[in-house]
Amino acid sequence: MAEACASPTPAPSVGGGSLLIAWQLKDKHVLIVGGGEVASQRVESVLTADALITILSPAKGLHARTKQFIDTYPTRITYYDRRFSGAAEIHKMDMVLTALDDVNRSREICEMCRKAKVPVNAADIPDLCDFYFGAQIRDGPLQIMISTNGNGPRMAALMKKRLQDALSGKEGEAIERVGVLRAQLKDRASGVGGALGRKRMKWMSEVCNTWEVDELTQLDDTIITKLLDEGWEKNAVPTLDQLTGRQTRNITRPFQSHAFPQWLPVIASFALGAACTTLALLSRKR
Amino acid sequence: MAEACASPTPAPSVGGGSLLIAWQLKDKHVLIVGGGEVASQRVESVLTADALITILSPAKGLHARTKQFIDTYPTRITYYDRRFSGAAEIHKMDMVLTALDDVNRSREICEMCRKAKVPVNAADIPDLCDFYFGAQIRDGPLQIMISTNGNGPRMAALMKKRLQDALSGKEGEAIERVGVLRAQLKDRASGVGGALGRKRMKWMSEVCNTWEVDELTQLDDTIITKLLDEGWEKNAVPTLDQLTGRQTRNITRPFQSHAFPQWLPVIASFALGAACTTLALLSRKR
Numbered sequence: 001m002a003e004a005c006a007s008p009t010p011a012p013s014v015g016g017g018s019l020l021i022a023w024q025l026k027d028k029h030v031l032i033v034g035g036g037e038v039a040s041q042r043v044e045s046v047l048t049a050d051a052l053i054t055i056l057s058p059a060k061g062l063h064a065r066t067k068q069f070i071d072t073y074p075t076r077i078t079y080y081d082r083r084f085s086g087a088a089e090i091h092k093m094d095m096v097l098t099a100l101d102d103v104n105r106s107r108e109i110c111e112m113c114r115k116a117k118v119p120v121n122a123a124d125i126p127d128l129c130d131f132y133f134g135a136q137i138r139d140g141p142l143q144i145m146i147s148t149n150g151n152g153p154r155m156a157a158l159m160k161k162r163l164q165d166a167l168s169g170k171e172g173e174a175i176e177r178v179g180v181l182r183a184q185l186k187d188r189a190s191g192v193g194g195a196l197g198r199k200r201m202k203w204m205s206e207v208c209n210t211w212e213v214d215e216l217t218q219l220d221d222t223i224i225t226k227l228l229d230e231g232w233e234k235n236a237v238p239t240l241d242q243l244t245g246r247q248t249r250n251i252t253r254p255f256q257s258h259a260f261p262q263w264l265p266v267i268a269s270f271a272l273g274a275a276c277t278t279l280a281l282l283s284r285k286r
Numbered sequence: 287m288a289e290a291c292a293s294p295t296p297a298p299s300v301g302g303g304s305l306l307i308a309w310q311l312k313d314k315h316v317l318i319v320g321g322g323e324v325a326s327q328r329v330e331s332v333l334t335a336d337a338l339i340t341i342l343s344p345a346k347g348l349h350a351r352t353k354q355f356i357d358t359y360p361t362r363i364t365y366y367d368r369r370f371s372g373a374a375e376i377h378k379m380d381m382v383l384t385a386l387d388d389v390n391r392s393r394e395i396c397e398m399c400r401k402a403k404v405p406v407n408a409a410d411i412p413d414l415c416d417f418y419f420g421a422q423i424r425d426g427p428l429q430i431m432i433s434t435n436g437n438g439p440r441m442a443a444l445m446k447k448r449l450q451d452a453l454s455g456k457e458g459e460a461i462e463r464v465g466v467l468r469a470q471l472k473d474r475a476s477g478v479g480g481a482l483g484r485k486r487m488k489w490m491s492e493v494c495n496t497w498e499v500d501e502l503t504q505l506d507d508t509i510i511t512k513l514l515d516e517g518w519e520k521n522a523v524p525t526l527d528q529l530t531g532r533q534t535r536n537i538t539r540p541f542q543s544h545a546f547p548q549w550l551p552v553i554a555s556f557a558l559g560a561a562c563t564t565l566a567l568l569s570r571k572r
Contacts, residue, residue, distance in 0.1 A: 014334060014359075015333065015334065015336050016334075016336065016426075016427070017334040017335055017424065017429050018308035018310060018334075018335050018429060019309040019310075019311050019331055019332060019334065019335040019337075020306070020307075020308055020420070020422060020430075021306075021307060021309055021407075021417040021418065021419060021420075021431075022304035022305070022306055022417060022420055022431070022433045022435070023304060023305040023306075023307055023416065023417045024304060024305075024415060024416060024417060024418070025304070025305050044300075045305055046305060047300050048300060048301065048302075048305065049303055050302065051305075116403075117403035119405070129310060130309065130310060131308060131309045131310060132308040132310070133308075134308055138303065141302070141434050141435045142433075142434055142435075142441075142445065143303050143304060143306055143432075143433045143434075144306075144430065144431065144449070145307075145308070145430065145433075146428070146429075146430050147428075147429045148429075148465075149427045149428075149429065150427075150465075151461045151462065151464060151465035151468070152461070152464055152465060152468055152490065152494070154464075154487075154490060155460070155494055158494055159428065159457060162452060162453070162457075163430070163449050163453075165452070166448060166451070167448070174441070175437045175438070175441045175445075176437065178437060178440075179434075179436075179437035179438060182437070182438055201440075204440055205440045208438070208440040208444055209444075267555070269555035269556040269559065270558060270559035272556060272559065273556035273557060273558065273559025274562060275559075275563075276556075277559070277560040277561075277563040277564050278563050278567065281563075281567050
């Protein structure tokens, strides 16, 4: 489903950006002209999107990773050991990516694509591109793209690292399990739109808001059935603890626990200091 | 500049995703069919990318935000108080976005776009879309997109919140200042590619790696000149402290500071406890 843009008010800084989108390439034809390191990154990106790939590159120009992709995905990748020959190559294509050292050749290919209305990206020639790539994070169904709009790939890589550190690595699994819950809810309470659709959406939101990411990963078939029986059917959103009787929360959120406040060691030390001194002085008295 | 895909090894999970890209729309023509709430989100997204927008929607269907955009950006947005009339409307367009309640009409428009090879997104009809939208974070030149590949917009919104919490809100400014530094370095040491290009890239990376985000925001004209004089020219990467003589680090990173270790209050309390008890016992003795 198309995901809604979540910002409720006009952005403070309008303009100067790009339109960040998730392009759909399932079983679409993508031509990659070139076989070097950049080409290998392009192959990986479009493999992610389940494209059917054609690579044009003399064998001597193939990077080890490009070769590895060609060998690993023979049903997805068709490789030709030759250069780009002319406009006829792009006619059946849904997207063209060039990764060539030859800037003039790249420009020619881009012009052909523009005429044929085929979306095109030419590595390192931004003014010719319909779209740019960015730093990416992938965790199963979760994909994150970071673009600095041309202000330096290094900063994009730094932002990527910072965002990766903020994720636990379980988000992809959680999103997958929520997808399964959502599908089973739709089976149970089917129908498109209307009051039921809104109720379903609200209940799903409530679950996602109440349960932690770690807890969502535990949504196996048994717990999903329990959650639908005890929750959806009774118009409630029980916690994982309530469903299983286990004390999961304190295990999954140790840093938010209030069982051991930060000032406890300070008070304990004061008391210990006092006690030790009392004992020392009393023992000297005797 | 096209940003490189930063992953050095093949992704563990290939397939099942989208191609996340930053589409370029500067002064390109985008048709938005519909004027409701979803349409207003589309208007915002393409305004971000500096598109020239045409909106088709009967006035009674206009959402307050759509209206506000039309009033605020008269040179960017052309508004027609009528419905979509036929294929002729899309011929000059570079992209079409439909946000209609009428699914059949949306389907017809999508088919026209497909024939004319114009990229199209139909809100809530995923199978018709060339691309999807996702949750977005924008901070000046920094744009982040989060896609859950159809596994629920709620999880995308949750991920957005989590990532936003991980950012200080100064990243956009830092990226902007790094862009200025980069441009001034290119002026000073001009030329495309080659050994000089590599040296420039390496030095810029080193600066981005050494300086904190907060420090990068302080790159004004004076400090940039100092950094280029004392750093680039001398083949070094001085810290902000070294350039300014100020003790900035401890101010900008209070939580990483080692000047006030966590066990200090504990020891101090022990001593205080001991001292108080001693005083109390001694005063009783007298």
